[in-house]
Amino acid sequence: MSHVSLQNVAVAYQKTNILENFNLDIPEGELVSLLGPSGCGKTTTLRLVAGFLQSHQGSIQVGGKDYTTVPVNKRNFGFVFQNYALFPHMSIFDNIAFGLRQRKVSKKDTYTKVMEMLELVGLQHFENRFPKELSGGQKQRVAIARALVINPDLLLFDEPLSNLDANLRVSMRSEIRRIQQESGIAAIYVSHDQEECFSISDRVAIMNKGVIEQLDHPAAIYHRPRTSFVASFIGFKNFLRFDRRSENGQKPIFYKGDSTFAVSYEKDTGSMTGVIRPDDIRIKPAGPPVTENELSGTIITAIFLGRSYQYEVKTEHGSFTANQEMTIPFQSGDSVVLDMPPHKWVLVEESEVPSYAG
Amino acid sequence: MKQYGKYLFLLPGLLVLTLFMIIPIAGTILSTFFDAGSFTLAGYMQYLQDPYFLNILWVTLRTSLLTTLICILLAFPAAYYISKCRPRMKMILLLLSIFPLLTSPVVRSFSWMVILGKGGIIDNTMALFGSDTSISILYTPTAILIGLVHLFLPLSIITLVGVMENIGDDVVEAAKSLGASASTTFWHILLPLSVPGLMTGSILVFVGSFTAYTTPALLGGRESVISTFLYQNAVTLNDWQLASVVATIMIVLSFVVIGIMNWLAGKVAVRGGNIRG
Known part of the structure; x- marks a missing residue:
């Protein structure tokens, strides 16, 4: 049984259908990325799973539980934003501890967990800093730590590396992959960067106009595109x-x-x-x-x-x-x-x- | 010498301020401590022991603080809504909200006199429900309060929209995705991040309503506030010495209240500085 299952979901924005009868299944522990040109519906899909958007039909299931109408703050999914979205008025410690405090975790456990997370993302001794004192890469690490510390049932990444420079992107993506595999949490990763998706994912879904044209292992997509859209998107000229x-x-x-x-x-x-x-x-x-x-x-x-x-x-x-x-x-x-x-x-x-x- | 060059840009403004503000104010304040050439605090003692004056001071302070509070409460949701609108809609709503600032305070106050006075809309409506029409709101501190809120609400909204525009939607979404309820998001994210705007707006509103003259003069009737009292002293009684004392008390009180506001803001302020993460 798949861990994440979207069945027949649909999203419309100002009377235009962005997603229609959309289906996606992700097995336990797998990282699936959604890849496609802008406007293909990849971010919409991610925001739908996160609960920022509502589907007017179908169902969203994670770990066998129906989430279709569950509000965002009751979902327990970790979301990593493109612009990091750290709380600028809080220290790094408070940023990471925010989710734990909502869950009424004791002070002692909060401290232990936050420190563990800082170590996991390689930011020991940064707990008293403020977001504006950090570089882009460091901010994104904090954002990842903040999403992971709540022990989410699902991790959602919305183009998390697109604001970083090229070298940092490469090192950060292997880091995201390492962290995701160590934690064993299923993840959906949205990007428009082909190389990034191929290198990080168990499977890649190539999307076009709200439809998945091909969902397969990166190498399979690279060598055997199924449609002319996929072929042209991955460089068959x-x-x-x-x-x-x-x-x-x-x-x-x-x-x-x-x-x-x-x-x-x-x-x-x-x-x-x-x-x-x-x-x-x-x-x-x-x-x-x-x-x-x-x-x-x-x-x-x-x-x-x-x-x-x-x-x-x-x-x-x-x-x-x-x-x-x-x-x-x-x-x-x-x-x-x-x-x-x-x-x-x-x-x-x-x-x-x-x-x-x- | 060269690195001082940039200070030259300050010179014109500094000259005007010194000539037309700092010197006159210093003169005003100094004059209050001297009577016939000798140092005295008699002017202050006279006022600070006068229950009539203390009452005026209290009414003014209460009215302007209430105005500030009501402006914050009314402006916050409106500003949040406006800040989330599309640019075109935002322009229209901002223009609409500063509309009261575009009419003269005299005209605006006369309109309120019609609305609040005997036989006005409020009175007639109250009469329908069997209320005693012989008591009207006009010429009470409540009338002053209504007039001032109407006058200063735009300032609150504009300054709040300014900071709220810079609070990213993703920060609010991040809080929710981490499990924060709507009220937690408000108290721990939105409010602290809005403090700079709240501060600026509130200082403007407080100082504005604390020193407002036209609105209280027209809507307050015989109910004096500190600025109308000052006017009486200076113009009607021609006692400039005592008017200066009142002016000095106003300046000092303004600074004290602003100081308290700053201190309060520091309690929930943005320690990280920049709004954007």
């Missing part, structure tokens, strides 16, 4: 809609105009849209006639990315983006051949592709 397919023994062949593509896959979904990452396309100088899985084209732009060059290549089937490491780069106008190996293609279901997808 090249989309090709095939005209027809034929089975050639074990190996299905896809056709687009005069070009043929062998595509390997684990499960046949009957899909006719193939996607491939820029990193997975090899560019060769034009020369010998093009064969299977090859496409000739012309370089339009070459952009230096540091480790590699990114090329925009115009072909008869539209433009492709390809990254390649090389010492002597192609110039715009060069005739090239794109080599797209069978095992690098992924077949996806057509779904709405966000406008920024190239």
Whole structure:
């Protein structure tokens, strides 16, 4: 039985449905992150679970208990805010102790627990400081300690690292992961940062327009996106809609105009849209006639990315983006051949592709 | 020498203040200690032993403290609501709330005279319920109180909205998510974080109502407050010496009350300083 279960919940804001018939299940101790572009409903989902918003249908269950109509302050979920939301007029000790005081924990136990938490988040001897005397990373640690000390049934993170600088984000996310695993509390983590979600989560839910398009292990999402939206969101820049397919023994062949593509896959979904990452396309100088899985084209732009060059290549089937490491780069106008190996293609279901997808 | 350059910016304001405020006030205060060239406290002794004057002082102090308290109570929920509105709505509501400040105190007080006086709306309504109409609120300390609250409520609201805007919704949500009830959230989060605004507003309201002249003069009738009493001394009785004594007592009392307010605020104040966490 799953620990957290959202069934058929729905949220509308000013007559617009943000979530509709939304379902999500999270097993005990798992960290699931909600990833998606802004406006996809990820924060709404989190705030709904927290109780800041109400669903007008369906149910929210945590640990077998129905929470659908339970007010925020009776839920016992730890919430970590994007802006830390520390109480500026209270010392770090009082900030962390706040939740314990609401629970009428004795003075002695409060002291012990707060000190334990400060140690857990690496902020010993900070108890008498005030929030404004702390750096962003330290504030977020206090916020995490404050959410954890109440021994919550569920941890909720709302883009907790987005206000921190890049290096700190990386170290803080492994810290959040460590703390979450040590405490064994199920968690929902909202972010728009793909790398952050992939590195921290047991499973990732990619959301679009209030719907989870794919809920899977990070590696599975990375390698096998299910829909074109997911594919474009996680960096598959090249989309090709095939005209027809034929089975050639074990190996299905896809056709687009005069070009043929062998595509390997684990499960046949009957899909006719193939996607491939820029990193997975090899560019060769034009020369010998093009064969299977090859496409000739012309370089339009070459952009230096540091480790590699990114090329925009115009072909008869539209433009492709390809990254390649090389010492002597192609110039715009060069005739090239794109080599797209069978095992690098992924077949996806057509779904709405966000406008920024190239 | 260069680092003193920035103080030059203070000079114009400082000159005006010194010339037209500090020197005259110093003169006023000094003059109260001298009678015919010799040092004396006779002026103060005369007043502080006069039950009539002490009564006026008490009525003024009571009225202005009550005004301050009522303004806080009325302004707090209104300011909280306004601070949570969208920018456009906030503008409209703020404009509406400062509306009383835009009319002259004389006009405003005359309107209250119509409302509160004999045959006014209040009296007529009371009569409907069989109340004794021969007693009207007009020309009582209550009338002064109503007029002053009406006059100073905008100040309270504006200063409170100013600080409440800076209390993040997430701080309130954080308190709730940690198990705080609505009343705990109010007493332990909202109120302490609003103290700077409450302080500024309350000092403005208190000093304003403690020294108000027009409103009490028109609505108070024969009921004197300290400023109307001062006016009588100075203009009607032409006793500037004694008027100066009254003025000095007013200044000292204002400072004492502000000091007490500050001390009270310190008890629940924002120790962390900045409103934003």
